[in-house]
Amino acid sequence: MNPTRRTVLLAGAAAALLPGVPAAAAPREAAASLQPYASYWYPDSLPPGTPGTGITWRSLKAWRAADDPDLALNAASVPLAPRFTPTPASPTARTDQARIQSLVSFGPTSGNPSQGSATADYYALTHWALIDELVFWGGSSGEGLILAPNAPIVDAAHRHGVRVLGNVFLPPAAYGGQLQWTRDLVQRDAAGRCPLAARLVAVAAAYGFDGWFVNAETGGGDAALGRDMQFFMRELKSLAAAHGQRVTWYDSMTVNGNVSWQGALDTQNQPFFLAADDMFVDFRWTPGSLVSSGRLADRLGRSRYELWAGVDVEANGWNASVDWDAIVPTGAPHITSLGFYRPEWTRNHLPADGRAPADFHAADDRFWTGRSLDPSRPDATDRWRAPATVVADRSTVVSVPFASAFNTGHGLRWYEEGRVTSDTPWNHLGLQDRLPSRRWVVRTDGTRPAVNFDFADAWRGGSSVLVDGALDAATTVDVYATRLPVGDDTVLELTHRTDAGAVDVELAVATAEPSAPGATPPYTWLPVDSGDRWQTVTVPHTGLSGTIRSIAVRLTPVDPGRPVRWRLGALAVRAARPGPPAAPTAFRVTAASADQLRFGWQPAPGDVRHYTVHRLLPDGTRRFLGGTCQRAHHVGGLRPEQGERSARFELRSVGELYNASDPVTVHHTW
Structure with a gap:
């Protein structure tokens, strides 16, 4: 990989904090800030000198789960969901051919908050349906080389069936790389084993992610080091496979131990490919x-789709010059899979004062879906061959109960049943819902309205779906591809609101697949009561049986041509309404400083989607402080309110249908 692509990642301590995260206040006692961060390490030996401000140097060889003080805050808890491939939303998308690996830097190596932060300016990835693997990209010679993904990203990815890999980055010497770090990584113990391979697998198991991306770019090695790296990779893959983990090799080091980017699978890197599950092919590739x-x-005897052909979008996004026919030709089988390098360009290229959530999602939809913003109607003149027009979308909506409030994992406020319970901007991908996989398929004989995630109002979380335009004909918006069994006791619920204009609303349900990719599913139309306030409507489904395979909404204008603004706040498919989940136990303050608290608890038994922490104020109102899928949480920026001497905090379990447990409480004296 070209060193010029490292500029941001190797800047070191100067970029230690995410945008919008305030510096930690002085703690009550002489101690470090209680703010937890994503973990990072060197293999064994540390650099000379002292780390920069906000950076902690750690040796992975010395790591033990039992000694990790932040493990409860960093360990993902959502299991990898099974996914299926429905009939593709796009007429040009393929099944069982090219797949997508995405290398994303969500923040700097150090100072990357473990559980979100108080800003909506965040790369809140939502197009999981098009991705197979996500690499938590980063690493810096001045901070650390081995990165464990933070829990919110893993939880969101797993909810959508996407594997997440940590990153092992051995940088070029020009950017501070030391060959000793490569030797540290592949060292063997007295028994001839590789202790760092075992440690990497143990970290992934403890933190709940799915394996490692190994990128050895420090030059100067020899054939002996090349052999040691091959042995290390074979052992890493063997140990990883026993824990259901995967390993990707980056096309950098060759069998002679030096670094020479091949831009191909060939004899120089073939042993590393065979010692891994797949390989990211450097950007130097050619059609040949x-x-x-x-x-x-x-x-x-390996699949050609285990090769990710690198596509560098860090600098130019959808304006990047790509020979698409060399990877995913339109008139022949795909040649290899796709490896996107730094698609968070969709956020980063926006001006600092133009990165509101709506601005980001407009750019991100353009990247993943294409200029038409509708995978069922790809724009043949678009130079950018958008992923949704190439690979089939996938879905994890396979069991009842299923519910979504269309929460994207960040927002300007936090809403609960349409009411604002926190006016602080936030991000936390672990709270993201399972989101529509085909955005946005809109079927109408009239003018197409705009369909987007909107952050000005929501039913729950930070966002809702807004349909906005002068409707002059009935308009159907596809929402979910599903595999949900339907029976006499199945209940369909829709939470919605009409902000402007007047529309008749119907829920569309199909129990069979469409006739071809991009075609309309054979929907049955179910009428829905509507009004100008948030309302949750139970939709009768008399006569439906089998399996629900597609869900959509149809809006028919009462006054055609008049502006309409209609919001979809939540959708649920369930059987009998379940009781509330069990409450967590042993809720306690585990650490305190002047304005920060860490909470811990014992998880509730049974199915729990996430936990919420509220503060009960002296006037009786509740303020949302945060949510998490973990069994610990950090809250900062606290202070006494309304003359109180102690603060009261409440913790609840939240179920799949957003039904909450009774609260458990703890008090903290100021």
Whole structure:
């Protein structure tokens, strides 16, 4: 990988804090800030000198789960969901061919908050349906080389069936890389084993993510080091496989131990590919080198789609010049899979005063869906071959109960049943709902309205779906591809509101697949009561049986051509209404400073989607402080309110249908 792409990642301590995260206040006692951060390490030996401000140097070889003080705040808890591939939303998308790996830097190596932060300016990825693997990209010679993904990202990805890999980055010497760190990584113990391979697998198991992306770019090695790296990779893959983890090799080091980016699968890196589950092919590829790579993978008995052809979008996003036909031709089978490097460009290229959530999602939809903003109607003149027009979307909506409030994992406020319970901007991807996989398929004979996530109002969380436009014909918006069993006791619920204009609302349900990719599912239309306030409507479904395969909404204007603004706040499919989840236990303050608290608790038995922490104020109102899927939480910026001497905090379990347990409480004396 070209060193010029490292500028941001290797800047070191100067970029230690995410935008919008205030510096930690002085604690009550002489101690470090209670703010937890995502973990990062060197393999074994540390750099000379002392770390910069806000940076902690750690040795992975010395790490033990039992000694990790932040493990409860950093360990993901959502299991990897099974996913299926419905009939594609796009007429040009393929199944069982190219897949997508995405390398994303969500923040700097150090100072990356473990559980979100008080800003909505965040790369809140939502197009999970098009991704197979996410790499938590980063690493810096001045901070650390081995990065464990933070829990909110893993929880969101797992909810959508996407694996998440940590990153092992051995940087070029020009950017501070030391060959000793490579030797540290591949060292063997007296028994001839690789202790760092075992440690990497133990970290992934303890933190709840799915394996590692290994990127060895420090030059100067020899054939002996090349052999040691091959042995290390074989052991890492073997140990990882026993824990259901995966390993990706980056096309950098060759068998002679030096670094030479091949831009291909060839004899120089073939042993590393065989010692891994897949390989990211460097950007130096050519049409010919990808063809030969695919053929070599075939001869080795491996899938050519285990090769991710690198597409660098860090600088130019959808304006990047890409020879798409070399990877995913339209008139022939795909050659390899796609590896996107730094698609968070969709956030980063926006001006600092233009990164409101709506601005980001407009750009992100353009990147993943294409200029038409509708995968069922791809724009053939668009130079950017958007992922939604290439690969089939996937879904994890396979069991009842299912519910979504269309929460994207960040927002300007926090809403509960349409009421604002916190006016503080926030991000926390672990609170993200399972989101529509095909955004946005809109079917109408009239003028297409705009369909977007909107952050000006919500039923629950931080966002709702807004349909906005002068409707002059009935308009259907596809929402979910599903595999939900339906029976006599199945209940469909829709929470919605009409802000402007007048529309007749119907819930559309299909129990069979569409006739072809991009075609309309065979919907049955179920009428829904509507009004100008948030309302949750139970929708009768007489006569439906089998399996619900698609869910949509249809809006028919009462006054065609008049402006309409209609919000979808929540959707649920359930059987009998379940009781509330069990409450957590042993809720306590585990650490305190002047304005920060850490909470811990014992998880509730049974199915719990996440936990919420509120503060009960002296006037009786409740303020949302945060939510998490973990069994610990950090809150900062606290102070006495309304003359109180002690603060009261409440913790609740939240179920899949957003029904909450009774609260458990704890007091903290100021």
